[in-house]
Amino acid sequence: MTTTGMERWQNRVAVVTGASSGIGATLTRQLVASGMIVVALARRVPRLEELREQLPDDQRSRMRIRQCDVTSVESVDSAFDWIETELGGADILINNAGKLEGGQLATMSLDTVQQILQTNVMGVVSCTQRVFQSLRKRKTQGHVVIMNSIVGHYLFNPLPGSLQELNIYPATKHALTAITELLRQEFRDFKTHIKVTSISPGLVDTEMVPQSYKRLPLLQPEDVANAIMYALATPPHVQVHELTLKPMGEPFYVPSTGQTPYIKASRRTRVSCPIAPFSGAQSTQEEEVAGEGIEEEEAKYQNSIQFPIIVRERSMERWQNRVAVVTGASSGIGAALAKELVRAGVIVVGLARRVERVEALKEELPDELQSHLHAVKCDVGVEASVAEAFDWIEAELGGIDILVNNAGLLYSGQLLTMPVEQLQHVLQVNLMGVVYCTQRAFRSMQQRDVAGHVVLINSLTGHHIIHPPSESLQTLNMYPVTKHGITALLEIMRQEMSGLKTQIKVTSISPGVTRTEILPGDYNILPMLQPEDIAAGIMYALATPPHVQVHQLTIKPIGEPF
Structure with missing residues (x-):
């Protein structure tokens, strides 16, 4: 129940x-x-x-x-x-x-x-x-x-x-x-x-x-x-x-x-x-x-993901058997969300470079739900890879109804001294990857006149730069730059989708420190959110009525020191 x-x-x-x-x-x-x-x-x-x-x-x-x-x-x-x-x-x-x-x-x-x-x-x-x-x-x-x-x-x-x-x-x-x-x-x-x-x-x-x-x-x-x-x-x-x-x-x-x-x-x-x-x-x-x-209280929540307002049974009906694309689905927030979308009756395409991890994720699902998760190899920082993945989705599944731009990259180091190639890679994945995928999803939604939903996984650092914990050096470098870019993209996309007379929603989700593989080691001493907490926030946004757009949702762990 x-x-x-x-x-x-x-x-x-x-x-x-x-x-x-x-x-x-x-x-x-x-x-x-x-x-x-x-x-x-x-x-x-x-x-x-x-x-x-x-x-x-x-x-x-x-x-x-x-x-x-x-x-x-x-x-x-x-x-x-x-x-x-x-x-x-x-x-x-x-x-x-x-x-x-x-x-x-x-x-x-x-x-x-x-x-x-x-x-x-x-x-x-x-x-x-x-x-x-x-x-x-x-x-x-x-x-x-x-x-x-x-x-x-x-x-x-x-x-x-x-x-x-x-x-x-x-x-x-x-x-x-x-x-x-x-x-x-x-x-x-x-x-x-x-x-x-x-x-x-x-x-x-x-x-x-x-x-x-x-x-x-x-x-x-x-x-x-x-x-x-x-x-x-x-x-x-x-x-x-x-x-x-x-x-x-x-x-x-x-x-x-x-x-x-x-x-x-x-x-x-x-x-x-x-x-x-x-x-x-x-x-x-x-x-x-x-x-x-x-x-x-915490123990009660550790054993299962809680979805307020019973989104699985009551509010997700319009997404039944529709297609959701989740980038960066091999671990963390992407993996947690992919499982919950499948359980809610959505057909999910998990995009990742480590496609074998998405295949393993499928094996964790009940037998009757495994066919609802498709694992597709994709590097969102490469336009040709994105085009190939979305071509497959349109040919095999008919198009995209939900896009969750979750893939992200962070190299630890200082902006002043680290290799320019690494900085460029972060920019390409975190910003251009969002643009590549959103353009393709938008085209599919617009051509089919679908009231779709685009979700941008932002960050607290998309709104202000946080000091590193303790006496650590600042190691976030290009990451907050790209997340500030996501904050701007949110409003640009909302205005464009409205100006083009669509009913497509766009939502920014900005978590505080979350226990994922991308997290620098210095941050492990801080209060943390779990990937399932962010997945629950996304599920809430997706479950809102067609006339309601969750524009910005910022989630922090209790006791966060920033």
Whole structure:
């Protein structure tokens, strides 16, 4: 029987702020259904009571209601005092409450600016402090989730002639991006096993989104709630650090020229003024002013791979008997993913130079599944080798529906002194190999009008350069250069696939240190992810509905020192 990964949270306490509508209400339903006791906080108590009445009779007792204004320290303290007295403390905190009101920062009421700031930033700090105190006192594992936004990472210009009316809102979301990393470091430094996760959706169909925005492609609250459930269901040593979700066809673009991002108008969007939609109207999301025992927990996850939200049985149906190509399938992440895709009913072509390893991998599968894994020799750094492999796939299997660009190369040494041939080889495999394979997969998907999926195995070093452990020399050389290139390719491909009117998704997966053959020896002393942890993240991204695109998923091991 496949598990959802939520068993360890059974009868534990989750607190959801801004639970009266939208993402908060949807997530409250899902958490209650998964067996948790949920304390729903909001100002609008009647909305919470209506939500509880909508639950099945046998679940209503697991939803507790408390009025709370997260901008008020007294209100937050009152709510959390009650939680500790009546329920013993909170194990999960979902910082969902947020506030948005249109206007220009240069002229709008300072009271309104202050209210947005207090809701979106200090409300998170107040609630997180109380949950941290409870978790630390009880020496228990916990999870803090922060509802961020794509505007917590970059800001968009309005169309010419429109006024910018997001004012302080993006500043508060950028603050949450910083708070996520600060909390991760503080939780680590306090020697806890508390996770923190930032969820950054694009436009979501909630009360908080003004009507003019609703002409654009939208995510649904369920899509964001599912992402949170995936993060909560990961094994104790796995921390989803950042998960960015976008609706397919989202018309936000990030230029490569250093300009501010903007909204691209198109016939599909039909938006005359997409970033000046407020006309003075207020929009809130409520809608609120919107250790010990870890060894036992780990043991439960070491014996089997856990796939949250039951992706094998429920969400992978559209990929049944479709063709997935996994590069670098002979070991590590590629091998772990190939096995899981086959078990999910997908036909898998494992590309590798060491093709005998893929053949051995096939022998490990149950007899009835072995025919679903095809081993094909391929060096992704050589264009002719890629062409030969993909020609075979198209001739024998009809084409490609999923491509996982997993092959990667790392030579240990210094950029200043190592042979240029080795540096060139890394560049060729890690960047040009992705281009070679993606071009062929894209051509196959476009010709057959397939809503396919391209996955790029990126790295933490695709976002920032990490210091080596201890007193070691920096030995990553060209590797972070190529992974920064993958980060850029992600957005280039998303824009191209959208501009060419396809329904092909592209996803970047950025793991921290993972136990694979590519890992330099100096890093073996650090906390690590397992290949199966990354495979589970990829399976989650593949299992999302057709309109949901996991843009960036960053996964770190608990206690990572970077």
